[in-house]
Amino acid sequence: MKLLVNITLSCLVACTFLSCHKQKEPINNIILLIGDGMGATQVFAGYTANKGQLALERAQFVGFSKTSAADNYITDSGAGGTAIATGSKTNNGAIAMDTAGKALSSILESAEQAGLATALVSTSAITHATPASFIAHNVSRYNYEDIAADFIGSGVDLFIGGGRNHFEKRADSINLSDKLRAEGYAIVYNLEDIAKAPERNTGCFIADEHPASMIDGRDDFLPKATNIALQRLSNNPNGFFVMIEGSQIDWGGHAQDIDYVIEEMLDFDQTVGYAFDFADTHPGTLVIVTADHETGGLSIIGGDISKGTVEGHFSTAHHTPVMVPVFTYGTGAEDFSGIYENTELYVKMMKALGLGE
Numbered sequence: 001m002k003l004l005v006n007i008t009l010s011c012l013v014a015c016t017f018l019s020c021h022k023q024k025e026p027i028n029n030i031i032l033l034i035g036d037g038m039g040a041t042q043v044f045a046g047y048t049a050n051k052g053q054l055a056l057e058r059a060q061f062v063g064f065s066k067t068s069a070a071d072n073y074i075t076d077s078g079a080g081g082t083a084i085a086t087g088s089k090t091n092n093g094a095i096a097m098d099t100a101g102k103a104l105s106s107i108l109e110s111a112e113q114a115g116l117a118t119a120l121v122s123t124s125a126i127t128h129a130t131p132a133s134f135i136a137h138n139v140s141r142y143n144y145e146d147i148a149a150d151f152i153g154s155g156v157d158l159f160i161g162g163g164r165n166h167f168e169k170r171a172d173s174i175n176l177s178d179k180l181r182a183e184g185y186a187i188v189y190n191l192e193d194i195a196k197a198p199e200r201n202t203g204c205f206i207a208d209e210h211p212a213s214m215i216d217g218r219d220d221f222l223p224k225a226t227n228i229a230l231q232r233l234s235n236n237p238n239g240f241f242v243m244i245e246g247s248q249i250d251w252g253g254h255a256q257d258i259d260y261v262i263e264e265m266l267d268f269d270q271t272v273g274y275a276f277d278f279a280d281t282h283p284g285t286l287v288i289v290t291a292d293h294e295t296g297g298l299s300i301i302g303g304d305i306s307k308g309t310v311e312g313h314f315s316t317a318h319h320t321p322v323m324v325p326v327f328t329y330g331t332g333a334e335d336f337s338g339i340y341e342n343t344e345l346y347v348k349m350m351k352a353l354g355l356g357e
């Protein structure tokens, strides 16, 4: 009898424990990593060049994102970024504006309003289409100086990238860095100086226009900037949203240069690994790794994993409409498997953070 009671009790305890585990753990932090122009072949080129090893392979769930723009079968990075940032398909070239030219609110803006810390990191000008889609609103991605002006009043906690000239050497002679300083920002020009103002919002420009490519000596800027950003953002008890872009995978595709693609891909992959590591030590962190589109129509027609050699063939110098992979890791990663429109990424991320509605 006593034994039976014990068994019943332990069963009860076990059942309670199990059902407890079925309840969803809250998601506090989202790390969104966008490899611009990164299709499955770009990933596999990196995998082969790295002799059969990628941090990305630690991903727990994989999905596919359909990338077409509202007005075009083949998206650009404006419409592609806007879809992910705002949940709406728009015309090519637009930055967080709908097809009628009305501003669309972005997940970064919603996160900021909800008291989360927010950040943007990229290996292009911070005003370039992908990061711009999260913070600016413009009919044209090429209005860089107007896009820079949208950083004023955004409240973004941290941004790191190129594009200093769009803030400081403008046609209207206004120095936006001084305006940001008046808002309480620290504006710095190298990664090391970010640590000097830990309590303040910070902008870091490492280039007048775009940071160098890996081949031209960008070195470990992106993984380093990512670690600095995650460290900084983790201080916010309300959680954070950060978008980190490997911008130049795309440029390697446009240049039809397989070595350019591979070097940028491996730099991005190292960054992904650090984001996964962060999720390991910070429960409640969801990491999403995806692309806005594929670039170059890259196919791999030969290679050797043991030697790390890749023979790539580009079928175009432009973007292609193929689905791009979505890799996820950490809390809530399971909600991103399947095949869906790029706009669903916004819906899923908003839901994960409990924002909107």
Ligand code: MG
Residues within 6 Å of the ligand: 036, 077, 124, 128, 129, 130, 131, 245, 247, 250
């Ligand atoms: Mg981009």
Ligand code: ZN
Residues within 6 Å of the ligand: 037, 077, 250, 251, 254, 295, 319
């Ligand atoms: Zn492109």
